[in-house]
Amino acid sequence: MVTDVLRILCDQKECAVECLYNSTVAEALLQPIHNLMRGNAAAPDCSETALIHIADILARIASVEEGLILLLYGENMNSSEEESPTGAHIIAKFSKKLLDEDISIFSGSEMLPVVKGAFISVCRQIYGTCEGLQVLLPYGLHDSIAKAWKKTSLLSERIPTPVEGSDSVSSVSQESPNIVAWEDNLLDDLLNFAATPKGLLLLQRTGAINECVMFMFNQYAKNLQDSGTY
Structure with missing residues (x-):
């Protein structure tokens, strides 16, 4: 409901400018993330579903200029990141930890890729702008996303072809689409670095630019096919 x-x-x-784009709301949304990164005893009370909802709201805030400025610099634009890290820094650190699997609390959870994807979506809203990319640059998210994609790509290649009548058919059929979907999501996240000149250079450095271009072409062809104009 909230x-x-x-x-x-x-x-x-x-309404958003008046009610949401302020430090009180931002801190309330970011508090569960703080708890998780600090290993706070209260962290287990924050479920994967709650984190996905939080990421959804943060992404909506970051999609508007006023909200993006709040996340990048806070209400007090003169405060340093060391004394008071802004929302963008906290989100980037948390997303990197998720990608690098440096947070064990949700380890093995089936919803973990969804949580990862939700927070990368927030980062995409930020690094899709020149100013936002500059702020997130120290976290090397392009490298973390590329490593996660390469790992997922290897997993998708190793999924055995299901044999009819085998007990593993149902588990394989469920696992394969999930892994392929996660692989596509990560490629799309990498592709979004191309929104800025500096981001395009970072994408080129990951070595995944050819796969991103092929992914973009396949998505374009699929959209044409679905619309009946292919």
Whole structure:
């Protein structure tokens, strides 16, 4: 219910500027992330579903210029990152930990890729701008996403072809689409670095630019086919 209310406010720019784009709201949304990164005893009370909802609202905030500025610099633009890290820094650190599997609390959870994807979506809103990319540059998210993609790509190649009548058919059929979907999501995340000149250079350095171009072409061809104009 709270998430639905926040979504409605986000969709109304004047209301969002007046009610949401302030340090009180940002700190409340980021507190569970703080707890998880600090290993706080209260962290287990934050479920994967709650994190996905939090990421959804943060992505909506970051998609608007006023909200992006809040996440990048906070309300007090003169404060240093060391004394008071802003939302963008916290989100980037948490996303990197998720990608590098440096947070054990949700280890083995089937929803972990969804949580990862949700927070990378927030980062995409940030690193899709020149100013945001500059702030997130020290975290090397392009490298972490590329490593996660390469690992997932190897997993998808190792999934055996299901044999009809085998007990493993159902488990393989469920696992394969999930891994392939996660692989595509990561390629899409990498592709979004091309939104800025500096981001394109970072994408080229990952060595995955050819795969990203092929992914973009396949998506374009699929869209044409679905629309009946292919």
